[in-house]
Structures are given as structure tokens and as C-alpha cells.
Amino acid sequence: MGQQNQGSSILFEPFKIKSVEKLHLSTPKQRRLWIEEAGYNVFSLTSEQVVIDLLTDSGTAAMSDEQWSEMIKADESYAGSRNFLELEKTAREITGMEFILPVHQGRAAEHLLFSTILKEGDIVPSNSHFDTTLANIEDCGAQGINLPTEEGTSPFLKHPFKGNMDVDKLKDLLEQKGERIPAVMMTITNNTGGGQPVSMKNLEAVSSLARQYGKPLIIDACRFAENSYFIKKREEGYKDYTPAEIARKIFSLCDIVTFSGKKDALSNIGGLLCLRDRELVDKLKTKLIVTEGFPTYGGMAGYSLAAMNQGLKEVLDEGYLKYRLRTIEWMVERLEAAQVPVLVPAGGHAIYIEASKFFPHIPRENFPGITLTTELYIRGGIRGCELGTVAFGKRDKDGNHIFPPLDLVRLAVPRRVYTEAHMGYVVECIKEIYSERGRCNGFEFDVEYPIMRHFRSTFKPITA
């Protein structure tokens, strides 16, 4: 088998299991009761009520023996912790950036940066902002604008880099509203757009445009290692590069990096803000002390700095990245073969199902996505996340729904946690629900929260 598995019918996990956590098994009858009590919102379930938790890939990774041993040895000094210095060195090597500020998670980096560089009326264009990124931009009275390509918004069209930004649209925006744009942003991989990668060519084009207009380029690098491996696999000219070399080239194209260590640092908490501009760093450090902590810990324990440092060293391993991306591809292949409307090609960290195509008989105002998250939970104890009408929809001034382009349900795969058998079980459950989809009727709001509706709103089933 050698290096394992690209394109093979089995999934080969490149690790062996040293410590195990019991799965909390339950019956559909129990789960029917629990989800009703939770107001049909899977965020309100306790983790013990869930069998396979695919709510997020964020902060849910299984850590390696090396990470745990580094954590035990960690230095908890308030100032000048050895673990910060090691993390700083690793992050400098990966990004090529001189200044590394630790923060407790990705959104803290966003908040720190945007509250410093944005003012009311500003615009920040992106391939697609993640929801916390957008919320942090809007919190400053500014506006986030998504400029995905046409392929990126066509869920069933196969294109290797559906995370790309539409460069022509960016150029138009810079021409027309340049004075209101303090920075351009790229999210790699593009989570909101389906975990889809951005090509080096697109990053180069966006970077050169941003430089031409004198704007810094910010990369939201949560899944930089996954994106780097996609470039190796899918983009001409990169097959002989290592993921680390590709990552370094990506970061050479930007000025600022926001990073959540909860994804591609294989850690349960942590984040970074990496920069080149000394003057900006000075301003940020003052704010960092006020909001997160001293600049050598930034809201993290020494052992969290240690876990992140070791995770960053492990994540660029090719064997790991092959297995990681193949997991999602393996699931997508099986769902596609069963004609389930799954977003293609496979993204890096999750499978995305188009719920309004899965349940074409359920009107969008009756939330096909909530219908699917409920069915997945009752049938299989599987927790996924609605990222469609509830999460991204709005109301107009008359209270009518404004629907987002897609009605997605995301099943995000935690790193190194589940095996092929677990993923096969998830695929089988989805196929079973799909074959019986006609018996589902949809939902309506019980309690609707005005923003970030998917976290706390509750629902009532529609009875036929």
C-alpha cells in the first residue's frame, strides 16, 4: 500500500489509536424526545446525546501523543514563556511574517485587527467572509462584501478551485469604491463556500491587484494546510512542491494573517495574528494586553501554546493531508453515486448537502436544512449544522424571507477523530434518509433570534 490511498476504496488512517473515548450510543426513540426538548436546534443538544458529532471541525481535533507530551512540559510563565517563543519560531517559518501575536481563537484576531484598522462606512471585499469575520467587520460599522466566482456558487459544477475570488469584480470594486476599502481579504479554504480551495494563481492575481491599489491583503488562514495540499494535487506546476513550500508561497503574497489554531493547528483552542507592519503591531499589542493578555500568551495557557506549536509541525505532513482530504472525497464519492445532492468536488473539511434539492417538496420557508439536521440526528445520532436559510437568511422590512443562494447542511469532520467505519455509517444514514425523503414535512420558527439565527432559534415541526 506504500504511501496509501488516493482514489482507493478504503480509507487508511495514518495513525494508531492509543487512547479511546466511549461513544454515547442511544436509540431513535430517545433522540426523538431529546431533539424535541432542544426545540429542534442541534446546538441545544448535550454532547452526550450525540453519537457522531459533525457540528464543526473547529477545536475538535484529536491531539497526538507528541502534542500531549509537549503540553505536560509546558512553561506557564506570564511573560516570556518558552512555549510562546517556540510557537513564534514555527509560525515565522510557516508564514515568513516577522510579528506573531497569540490570541485565544480566530475571532479574537479578527476583532483585534478590525477594531484597529476599520472605521464606519469601510468595505472589506473577500472571496467569502466567514460568519464571525463578517460580524466583526459589521461591528465596526463597516461592510463585508463576498466576491465568489460563478463556479463557486454552482454547487454541482465541478471545478478544482471553487473557493477563488472573482478578480474582475474585485477590480471594479477597487476602481469604484477604493477610498472606502482599507484591506482585501481571502479565506483559505473557503468555509462559507463549501470548504473549497483557492488556487495559487487566484491568490497571485488578488495579491497583485491589492498591491496595485495600495491595499494590504489579509489571509484568513484557518485551513491553510488543507488549501496547500489542494494546490499540490489540483494545480499545474505544484506536484513536486511540499505542502510547507506551498504554504510559504501563499503567505508571501499577503501582509496580514488571521488564524484559528482550532483547525489547522490541530488544537482545541488558540489563534494567531501574524503581520509584517511594525507600526500596526505596536497599536495591536496595546489592545492585545487590554483584551487578551500579555503578548507572550495572548489569552492562552502555556500548554495551549505548546499544543498549537506541535500541531502546526504535524499538520503539513503529506501522509496526514492525503488522508484528511481523501476522507471527505471518499464520502462525497459514495453520496454522489447514490444521487444525493452533495456539493462537488469534495472540499477539505466537510461535506455539504444542498437541503432544498434533498427535500425538493419542502418550501425554503419551511427549512429543508433543519429538516435534514433533525432527520440525521433522529436516525443516526449524527449532529450536522444548517448553513442555509436559517443561518444566512434575513428578513426584509415587511418580514418576508430573503433567502441565501444555497440551503446547505454541513457535516464537518473533526481531525483524526473518526474512522472509516464511522464515516461509512454516516454515508449509509444519509442514503437511507434520502430514500425516504418524501415523508418529511419541514419546520417553522418557534422562537426566532434576529442575528446568527442558527445558534439559538427554536422550531416547530409542520404536521401534514
Ligand SMILES: Cc1ncc(COP(=O)(O)O)c(C=O)c1O
Ligand atoms: C474560515 C474561518 N474563519 C474564522 C473562524 C473563526 O475562528 P474561531 O472559531 O477560532 O474564532 C472560523 C471558525 O470556524 C473559520 O472557519
